[in-house]
Each structure stands twice: as C-alpha cells, then as structure tokens.
Amino acid sequence: MIESVLGVFVITGVAMFFFFAEILIRLRGLGALIGVITIGLYFSSFLSTADLILVGLGFALGLALIIADGKFVNDGILGVIGFFVVLFSVAFAAPDGIYATYSIAGVILGSLSSLILIRIDALPKRAMWGKLALKDQLTSEKGYNSLNESYKELVGKAGVTESILRPTGTVKIEDERYSAVSNGQYIEPGQNVKVVAVDGTKILVEKEESSED
Structure with missing residues (x-):
C-alpha cells in the first residue's frame, strides 16, 4: 500500500517514465512491464476491484491514444487527449485532492523525464518517434x-x-x-x-x- 503523497508522486512518476520509455525506444516490453506493475500498485492501493478495472481501462485508453497519435495521425490532438485521460485516471484513483495533485505531478515529471532517453545515441529509437530524436542536431x-x-x-x-x-x-x-x-x-x-x-x-x-x- 502507498501511505504517503511522496510515495504517490514517486510511483506514478516511475510508471510513466517506463511507459514513455517503451514508447520512445525499443525496450522489448521491459518498460511496459515495469510500468504496468508500478501503476497497478498505485491503482490497487486506493481502488476496489470494480473501480480498478474501469480506471485501468481508462488509463490504457489514454496510452493507446498517445501511441496512435505518434504512429498514425501525427497532429498531436489524440496525444493531448490521451495524456489528459491518463491524468484524469490517476487523479480519480487518488483518495483526496492532495494525493491527486501529487499523482498528476508524478505523471507529468515522469513523462517529461523520459524524453532524456532520445538524447542517448546508444539507445534504439522507435521509427514513429524519429522526428523527436532530431534533438540537438536540428539546430x-x-x-x-x-x-x-x-x-x-x-x-x-x-x-x-x-x-x-x-x-x-x-x-x-x-x-x-x-x-x-x-x-x-x-x-x-x-x-x-x-x-x-x-x-x-x-x-x-x-x-x-x-x-x-
């Protein structure tokens, strides 16, 4: 069980870091596995089984929209919608407003931190995010x-x-x-x-x- 707002912040941050790491680079499912375990721990700490299934599906839908945007649409609209769905899911699972705030902060920081990975040349990038991997060379x-x-x-x-x-x-x-x-x-x-x-x-x-x- 997660008993502190700091724990909520850390576990949602770690989950989103590894989810986005899996999206940005080829981790052969390892990033997704770590993400599922950590976000599952977060949801199961505060939700009943029925709510866990519904919120988990909403969270998965948000990630699916982000991936669909990067792979097929590329206009950012689905990605933004998907990210807000993810934010709503983690906030909904929180027991109160303070926990919700820290969970949202963890999601945002974890997601942004994962962008560091595209700056590491040794890591195999996914083709659908190639334009993000232009990084410093673009300037x-x-x-x-x-x-x-x-x-x-x-x-x-x-x-x-x-x-x-x-x-x-x-x-x-x-x-x-x-x-x-x-x-x-x-x-x-x-x-x-x-x-x-x-x-x-x-x-x-x-x-x-x-x-x-």
Missing part, C-alpha cells in the same frame, strides 16, 4: 543541413495521403511516411499528391489533378 549545421537536403529531394515526387490533411497530416512517399501540409486544401486519405515545396522540414503538397479531365 546544428551538420544535422540540420543534412536533413534539409534530404527533404529538398522530395520536391516533385508523388505520394499518397495516409491521413486526412486539414491541412496537416501524413503522406507516404516512396515507402516512407512524412508529416506534410496541404496548400490550404482539405485532402482525404488515399489521394494522390505531389510535393510542390519544402521549407526546412515543412513539406508542402498539393492534390494531383486527374488526367482524364
């Missing part, structure tokens, strides 16, 4: 210029939208997924598009007109 001449050059080579190439562009979304170009923005257009998934410009890491696409017209 250095070597890293930033090499990224710009690779993106500039996309100009004129064709691709297919994998999510709705409103105007930001995901496109697939030569078997690679990129975050792109349309030129003020609302483009449905599965539409053929063409890269018309690249500004730094911003890829501008337009819908290709049908040749049958």
Whole structure:
C-alpha cells in the first residue's frame, strides 16, 4: 500500500517514465512491464476491484491514444487527449485532492523525464518517434543541413495521403511516411499528391489533378 503523497508522486512518476520509455525506444516490453506493475500498485492501493478495472481501462485508453497519435495521425490532438485521460485516471484513483495533485505531478515529471532517453545515441529509437530524436542536431549545421537536403529531394515526387490533411497530416512517399501540409486544401486519405515545396522540414503538397479531365 502507498501511505504517503511522496510515495504517490514517486510511483506514478516511475510508471510513466517506463511507459514513455517503451514508447520512445525499443525496450522489448521491459518498460511496459515495469510500468504496468508500478501503476497497478498505485491503482490497487486506493481502488476496489470494480473501480480498478474501469480506471485501468481508462488509463490504457489514454496510452493507446498517445501511441496512435505518434504512429498514425501525427497532429498531436489524440496525444493531448490521451495524456489528459491518463491524468484524469490517476487523479480519480487518488483518495483526496492532495494525493491527486501529487499523482498528476508524478505523471507529468515522469513523462517529461523520459524524453532524456532520445538524447542517448546508444539507445534504439522507435521509427514513429524519429522526428523527436532530431534533438540537438536540428539546430546544428551538420544535422540540420543534412536533413534539409534530404527533404529538398522530395520536391516533385508523388505520394499518397495516409491521413486526412486539414491541412496537416501524413503522406507516404516512396515507402516512407512524412508529416506534410496541404496548400490550404482539405485532402482525404488515399489521394494522390505531389510535393510542390519544402521549407526546412515543412513539406508542402498539393492534390494531383486527374488526367482524364
């Protein structure tokens, strides 16, 4: 049982650190296992079995939304919603307002602390979070210029939208997924598009007109 607000702060922080560590880098399930054990200890300390199941499902849904955003949508909306669902879950499980405050603080600090992992080159990063792993290179001449050059080579190439562009979304170009923005257009998934410009890491696409017209 967790008997102090400090214990709540530590255990929620540790849980979220390892959950996000599993999302950011390839830990082969170890991070998820530690996260499940620690957050399970937190929930089981304050909730009945029935409430534990419901709150646990809500917490899992929040994490699923965060993962779905990073892997498929890439616009941040689902991620933000998912994170608030996680915060609500841990706060709901707390016995009073003080415990809830410390649990929320633990979740936030643990999540932010996990971002340190993407700065460690030796750790294998997950591809869906590759853009976060640009880190310091994005501001250095070597890293930033090499990224710009690779993106500039996309100009004129064709691709297919994998999510709705409103105007930001995901496109697939030569078997690679990129975050792109349309030129003020609302483009449905599965539409053929063409890269018309690249500004730094911003890829501008337009819908290709049908040749049958």
